[in-house]
Amino acid sequence: xxxxxxxxxxxxxxxGDVAAYASLVAKHKNLVFSIVLKIVNNRExxxxxxxxxxxxxxxxxxxxxxxSKFSTWLYRIAYNAAISKTRKKRVEMVAIEETIITNxxxxxxxxxxxxxxxxxxxxxxxxxLLRLPKKDNLLITLFYKxxxxxxxxxxxxxxxxxxxxxxxxxxxxxxxxxxxGLIKRN
Amino acid sequence: xxxxxxxxxxLLKDLFRNQSWxxxxxxFTGNVMKQILQAPExxxxxxxxxxxxxxxxxYVLLFLVSVxxxxxxxxxxxxxxxxxxxxxxxxxxxLGSLLSGFKPLVSNIKTIMIPLMVILAGSLLVGxxxxxxxxxxxxxxxxx
Numbered sequence: 001x002x003x004x005x006x007x008x009x010x011x012x013x014x015x016g017d018v019a020a021y022a023s024l025v026a027k028h029k030n031l032v033f034s035i036v037l038k039i040v041n042n043r044e045x046x047x048x049x050x051x052x053x054x055x056x057x058x059x060x061x062x063x064x065x066x067x068s069k070f071s072t073w074l075y076r077i078a079y080n081a082a083i084s085k086t087r088k089k090r091v092e093m094v095a096i097e098e099t100i101i102t103n104x105x106x107x108x109x110x111x112x113x114x115x116x117x118x119x120x121x122x123x124x125x126x127x128x129l130l131r132l133p134k135k136d137n138l139l140i141t142l143f144y145k146x147x148x149x150x151x152x153x154x155x156x157x158x159x160x161x162x163x164x165x166x167x168x169x170x171x172x173x174x175x176x177x178x179x180x181g182l183i184k185r186n
Numbered sequence: 187x188x189x190x191x192x193x194x195x196x197l198l199k200d201l202f203r204n205q206s207w208x209x210x211x212x213x214f215t216g217n218v219m220k221q222i223l224q225a226p227e228x229x230x231x232x233x234x235x236x237x238x239x240x241x242x243x244x245y246v247l248l249f250l251v252s253v254x255x256x257x258x259x260x261x262x263x264x265x266x267x268x269x270x271x272x273x274x275x276x277x278x279x280x281l282g283s284l285l286s287g288f289k290p291l292v293s294n295i296k297t298i299m300i301p302l303m304v305i306l307a308g309s310l311l312v313g314x315x316x317x318x319x320x321x322x323x324x325x326x327x328x329x330x
Contacts, residue, residue, distance in 0.1 A: 018219075018222060018223065019219075021219065021222060022215055022218075022219050025214075025215045025218050025219070026215050029209075029210055029214055029215060030207040030208065030209050030210075031207055033207075033208055033209065033210040033214075034207045034208045037208050043208075046208075046210070047210045047211060047214065050210055050214070051214070051217055051218050051221065054218045054222075055218065055221050055222060055225070058222050059225075106195075106197075110197045113197060113201075114197075118204065121201060122201070122204060122205065125201045125202070125205065126205075140198075141202065143193065144195070144198045144199050144201075144202040145202035145203070145205060165193075168193055169193065172193065172195065172198065175198070
C-alpha cells in the first residue's frame with residue numbers, strides 16, 4: 001500500500017476526517033509495535049500499549065507542533081508509554097557495564113561474520129541484540145535499521161544528543177563483543 | 187542529518203537491513219479506529235491561546251521589558267521609535283509612580299548600560315540554550 005505524506009493525513013484528521021487517521025495507523029503500526037515490543041518484551045502487552053499510543057497520539061494531534069517529524073513525535077509517545085509500563089524505581093546509572101567491553105578488532109569480527117551464511121548471520125545478530133539491555137537494543141535498531149538520525153533518537157528517547165552518541169558508540173562495541181562470543185561458540 | 191562518521195558501519199547496516207519489523211495482529215488498525223470512534227469527545231481542536239502564551243511567557247516578558255526600557259530611556263536612537271513621543275508625553279504620566287520610578291533609573295546613559303547588558307546577555311543565553319542545547323529528560327533515566 002502506498003502512503004501519502006504524514007502532513008496530509010494530519011491536515012485531514014484535524015479538518016474532521018477521522019477516517020484519515022487509519023492510514024497513519026497503518027503506516028506506522030509496525031515500527032510503533034516493534035519499539036514497544038523491544039522494551040516490554042511481551043506481544044500482548046505491546047499490542048495493547050501500541051493501541052493506547054495511537055489513541056493518545058490522536059487525542060494530542062492538535063498539540064503536535066511540527067517541529068519534528070510526525071513519526072519522531074509518535075515514536076516518542078510509544079517509547080514513553082513502553083517505559084512507563086516497565087518503570088521500576090532503580091535509577092539507571094550506567095547503561096552498559098564497561099568492564100565487559102574488551103579489546104577486539106571489529107574488522108576481524110566483520111570478516112568472521114561475512115564467512116557465515118546469511119541465516120546464521122541474522123541469527124547471531126538477533127541473539128546478540130537480545131543480550132543487550134532493552135533500551136540499548138532499541139537505540140541501535142533505530143539508528144542502523146530505521147536510519148534515524150542522532151537528533152531523532154534524542155527526540156524519541158529524551159536523551160541528550162551527546163548522550164545518544166556516547167551510548168550508540170558503546171552499544172555498537174557491546175554488540176560486536178556479543179557477536180564475537182556467539183561466533184566463537186558456533 | 188548525516189550519520190556520525192564514528193558510528194558508520196556497513197556491516198551492521200547490512201545486517202539490520204535484512205531484519206524485519208515486528209507486526210501487530212491483523213485487526214490492529216480496526217481496533218484503534220474503533221477506540222477512537224468511541225471517544226468522540228476527544229476530537230481534535232485547535233491549540234488554545236493560553237497554551238501558546240504559557241509556553242512562550244519568557245519571550246513575552248522579555249519583549250515587554252524591552253519595550254518598557256526603550257520607551258522610557260533617553261538613548262538617542264530610541265527617539266526614532268514610532269509612538270515614543272506620544273507614549274512619553276501622553277501615556278507615561280498616567281502610568282503613575284511605577285513607570286515614573288523607571289525614568290530616573292534610565293535617564294542616564296551610564297546607569298542604563300548595566301541593565302541593558304544584563305538584558306542582552308540574558309536574552310542571548312536563553313536563546314542559545316533554547317536553540318542549541320537539549321536538556322536531558324530525567325524521566326527517562328529509569329530502567330528495568
